[in-house]
Amino acid sequence: MNGIITKDTALNAIIMKYLSSIDVKEITRGYYRKDITYFFEWVKSSRTALSENILIEYKRALQAKGFSSLTINAYLTGIKKFMGYLFQNGIIKVNPGQNLKMLTIPSGYLREPFTVEQVRMILNAIDRKSIEGKRDFALVNLLARCGLRTIEIIGSNIDDIKTKTGKQVLYVHGKKRDDKDDFVVLTKEAYQSLKEYLSAREPYNIDAPLFISHSNKNIGGKLSTRGIRNILEKYIRITGLTSIGLSCHCFRHFAATSSLMNGCDVVKVQKMLRHKDLSSTMRYVHVLDRLENAAETFVKI
Known part of the structure; x- marks a missing residue:
């Protein structure tokens, strides 16, 4: 070997x-x-x-x-x-990965979400004068307002933006799906930021990736997972929020917790997050309830 x-x-x-x-x-x-x-x-x-x-x-x-x-x-x-x-295939005589144990994921594990103030700080730190800034502003808006996964961002093309019963939506290749049959509703702010970015990109092919690289090394290429991570890391560093885990899921969790805290029905949140099982969405409810109605606060001494 x-x-x-x-x-x-x-x-x-x-x-x-x-x-x-x-x-x-x-x-x-x-x-x-x-x-x-x-x-x-x-x-x-x-x-x-x-x-x-x-x-x-x-x-x-x-x-x-x-x-x-x-x-x-x-x-x-x-x-x-x-x-x-x-x-x-006989290339190695012993399989070194056969007994390798995976790490245990705690039951109900959820990465810490961003707060409203932190998301605003990140959005305000983006210089929207450049095409890169317009792209980054649209990217963060989609992540925070629509709860998209990284893989869904990467797999989205411009022609995935559709109008459905008068609403602007983005069709995505959902997790463990073969087709782009899931969608998120684009809020006014998310849609406007996308329009500004795409307007700055003209001309473009309608089937081109929704987000592309504008660096000299990979200009016009589809953004990668690492590319998105680097973009987010840049603004988290600029805003001094370096103690926060660098993950698009921080924005996804923000979208879930923010909508629930503002009174959205859990089934509607499930549809936004495109969870197949409601129990996945209920984790957010349990965490919020644990904090808001903590038994510890009922202890009287």
Whole structure:
């Protein structure tokens, strides 16, 4: 296996053969490729032979970087599947990922959401004079006002913006869906910010990605997960909110908790978040109820 690690061309060929053999969505295939490549780059930099211990060390290295348990498990899933493929095809004699344990996700786990003040700070920090600023302003508005997932942002094209019974909506490729049959309602503010950004981008193809890179390195290319993360990190750093976990889900959680706190029915929130099971949405209700009606406040001494 050491030969595969040191010979990039051989490793890349094996990775590509593996990716072509799995029946997953193209975007999932892309995530697996990034996760596997990132892992082997780390292995080479650590100058360590591939083994079960190195996978455990890798898991600890991801934890040391401050990644959430959900993110780390996502990284490890791609690696475990690839190790199984290598073993089944006789490329390695022992499967080092067979007994690798995933991190435990606490029941009811929710990442801390942004507050209204923090979202306003981030929006106010964006310079909307440039096309990049217009893009970033529209991006944050969509995340905060519509509760979109990163994967949904990445998969959205301009022609996914439709009019439905007089309302502007954005059709998205929902989680574990084969088609773009889910949608979010674009609020006046979210839709206006998109219009300003797209107007600055003209001319464009109607089937082009909704958000693109405007950097010289990848101008016109679709924004990646890392690209979106870098954009958010920039404004979180500018506003001094560096203690907050860097995740688009912070905005998604904000959209959920904000709508509930302002009196929205939980079923309507479920539809906004596109949760298949109401119990997923009820987690937000339970957390809010736990804080607002804490039993501790009823203790009398």
